[in-house]
Amino acid sequence: xxxxxxxxxxxxxxxxxxxxxxxxxxxxxxxxxxxxxxxxxxxxxxxxxxxxxxxxxxxxxxxxxxxxxxxxxxxxxxxxxxxxxxxxxxxxxxxxxxxx
Numbered sequence: 870x871x872x873x874x875x876x877x878x879x880x881x882x883x884x885x886x887x888x889x890x891x892x893x894x895x896x897x898x899x900x901x902x903x904x905x906x907x908x909x910x911x912x913x914x915x916x917x918x919x920x921x922x923x924x925x926x927x928x929x930x931x932x933x934x935x936x937x938x939x940x941x942x943x944x945x946x947x948x949x950x951x952x953x954x955x956x957x958x959x960x961x962x963x964x965x966x967x968x969x
Contacts, residue, residue, distance in 0.1 A: 892919050907938075913943075
């Protein structure tokens with residue numbers, strides 16, 4: 870789900886399972902966005918290597934466009950997955966809210 874706001878930042882909700890089957894939908898959502906992006910991973914309970922790659926690629930693309938991409942909400946499971954993959958530096962978390 871894509872939710873724009875008045876600050877030219879768009880929030881994109883990521884599925885509860887962010888795997889190879891969800892990556893194309895995620896990429897399509899990103900193509901509709903200009904400006905800054907915040908990802909809501911608050912409901913995300915599983916991320917596979919395709920999902921991790923899509924997140925890193927999305928961040929790199931945003932930076933190339935002169936925009937920012939960060940995580941605004943994250944489940945504990947998604948946070949642990951990013952930590953285990955060594956991606957906490959590459960994918961900043963705003964820590965606005967951490968889902969239980």
